[in-house]
Amino acid sequence: MIMGNTALGFESSNDGVKTMPLPTEDIASAIERLMVSCKEEPFFDHGDPRPIPSQESIVEAIQQAKHLIFPGHVAQTGSDPASLEHFLRHEAKGLFENLSEQIALAIRHGGLTPNRDILRCSQLGYEIARRFIGALPELRAVLVTDVRAALEGDPAAKSYDEVIFSYPGLLAITVYRMAHKLHGMDVPLLPRMMTEYAHSLTGIDIHPGARIGQSFFIDHGTGVVVGETTEIGERVRIYQGVTLGALSIPRDDVERFRDKKRHPTIEDDVIIYANATILGGEAVIGARSIIGGNVWITESVPPDTKVLLKKPELVYIGNGAG
Amino acid sequence: MIMGNTALGFESSNDGVKTMPLPTEDIASAIERLMVSCKEEPFFDHGDPRPIPSQESIVEAIQQAKHLIFPGHVAQTGSDPASLEHFLRHEAKGLFENLSEQIALAIRHGGLTPNRDILRCSQLGYEIARRFIGALPELRAVLVTDVRAALEGDPAAKSYDEVIFSYPGLLAITVYRMAHKLHGMDVPLLPRMMTEYAHSLTGIDIHPGARIGQSFFIDHGTGVVVGETTEIGERVRIYQGVTLGALSIPRDDVERFRDKKRHPTIEDDVIIYANATILGGEAVIGARSIIGGNVWITESVPPDTKVLLKKPELVYIGNGAG
């Protein structure tokens, strides 16, 4: 008998085989030990009655904001101006209610300040959500430049539709731009939860704190890392596996580096090819420069410069050796 | 008060705290500006009543096609021949209806030709879906060779079941082979939406236009990129992070490269180890050759050749320096 996870419970049986009862003692013992551990490690239990931000609601907020920004590409029915306006109003209302609640929860739950005033959290959630809605047209204006940059930068791109429907780089940038806006209004937890959602879908890991100019294009994208204090100019193009990261930090010195500029600056019109690594807060890649694939640098590059790996020495064995 | 996203709406309150009304003016202003932008950028609104392809329906079509190709591995109940046939009929009918509709929508929506005749789109959807169903047995025959290749290529693989249930490489190849079939019948949008779905699940980015022979095996796979005009022979094996990509394209010359052969050719029985990069439409990797990990090449390699990085010079500091 394979035991069914039935409405009648685990012990039900319909074939006469002796049923096996729940191992209640083992379960009780495990729970007792888990609860002791929750008490001992107060940071890990949240044993007080504070609700927490919901991953599902945050994903929904991202969808709602996308509906508002690219209405024609997400609605399953077409729309004349009147029904478009109706659709936008509906989505805006839903986004506002959802986001104001999640922001309030995130502020209350913001880790180090657990006992914030509840009403104040709600007021902050209300105010920040209101400003976020007001910023949607400017978010759309920037994202339109990103869509254009993808179509112009990739010979395989066939149409704006294809970019909006299926380019992971555009998804990651869209979510990053939303999260960056909330990050700029000091919302805890939510911005990173949003960008990690995009990271899980695309393999592109952009910290919400990074600052990125318009017409940004990421091709393929898997493995891209853009660190917290990175600054990127306009019309920059990067490929899969590019890391804009921090130099190594001594094990006992992590605290000294919090909130410092640890990641590079990329000026306007730079192109960075696949799997290149640029590290450190001092590195500035000058405007219009091109960084070749697999290059690994920790220093600045002047404007209008091409940096390539010296042709690596390869060893040929067999036919190719001759 | 944490405001509930209740059926009674945002302004409801059950605790006597003064409720905060919706910021209707801010919302109205944001919507007005969004609608102006939609009008100004006609490519970004789809403000006419054309429904669009649905990501959910496309994912469902992939599942339905998988059910037909690997029936024993997806059905949650076992099956004798009669119920297997019943199951296949049910899935085939569902797939046909779903796919013919999505193809019709994709053709209508295909970007550059917005006003196509509706009936003609439906007829094309019908015809292409019919041919896709007819091609399922041949897709299964090829995928069986891919499953075998995984079991034979990976010492950690324990059984066919494990490969089919859990190998991301097999998932990516399965979806690619479906998408390639539709791409070959000139369906717009859908093929790329399908492969990007697989990309988001696996980190493996295979363009539907690539041509790939049987018994193809991708191990681990995260970060793999196979470009649009790549050609891959039979019994080829590649590992995580391998890029089969295009050489850099000058910023102002993208148009000239559309529809050109820009990606490499990999002949039969080649193995390409992790994070190797092969670039350009002129590069041909000859049969039975082996490309080592991290190798970066833009030129052809003769058959029966092993190409390795010259042992990189490492710097040892500390104990290892002695």
Next chain:
Amino acid sequence: MIMGNTALGFESSNDGVKTMPLPTEDIASAIERLMVSCKEEPFFDHGDPRPIPSQESIVEAIQQAKHLIFPGHVAQTGSDPASLEHFLRHEAKGLFENLSEQIALAIRHGGLTPNRDILRCSQLGYEIARRFIGALPELRAVLVTDVRAALEGDPAAKSYDEVIFSYPGLLAITVYRMAHKLHGMDVPLLPRMMTEYAHSLTGIDIHPGARIGQSFFIDHGTGVVVGETTEIGERVRIYQGVTLGALSIPRDDVERFRDKKRHPTIEDDVIIYANATILGGEAVIGARSIIGGNVWITESVPPDTKVLLKKPELVYIGNGAG
């Protein structure tokens, strides 16, 4: 007319356009050929009435186990000790029922031994699920060290909450630790299905057979591969794109390498930076050593050693050349 996937079936029409019937002959022919193929390739059909493990149930089991391990971070309502206990009991019961069934199914379905005794499978499922529940407190204790390691290792980490809510490395490690426990009790299929679920969400591919000490931290993580026979000590920190893999295996010699130690050993307190590759069962990275970004090694490194790439020679063209 766009044909609706309606309850009335494909042939329904409400606009007078001549409807297109299902292509029943094409469907019947495809099914006939699929069924012939299922018969010819017995490993690929499972045409006997054995139910199979369910991906959905396994994902649910992971969620249930997470609820038990980090109760405060997943419950959408806060909790006093009494309701916490109630919540844990509910989750433990659900996890036990779910997991014991999936284990039984996996054992029955375990590939090479199809005709196992059904009752014996159920008994094994019961016993292993019981021991898994009993091991949850020890899993929590180890995972608490992993959360601490993330906060201590990453200057961008703001709070324990942020790590638990949003760090993909922690998710991958959590699922790996659960899967490794089941792998150690010889459960087939399930452990790999669990880690591939985490792989699909995070780009981090840890084989359930690997052995990993406490306080393990993976930053960013996309592209990380940790092979089946890898051993990792305590307080180890690795970054995105790190491969702990096997040396290449001759095409005709895969069988000889099954169940051999093929992957490296990493001792306590080692740090391995982004995109480094360490290959082979003979490679031992000594305690407290640091492996630099992009390093590629197949040999052992003594303790307390720093290994860096010799500064790669770069070619500067343009301004930077002067």
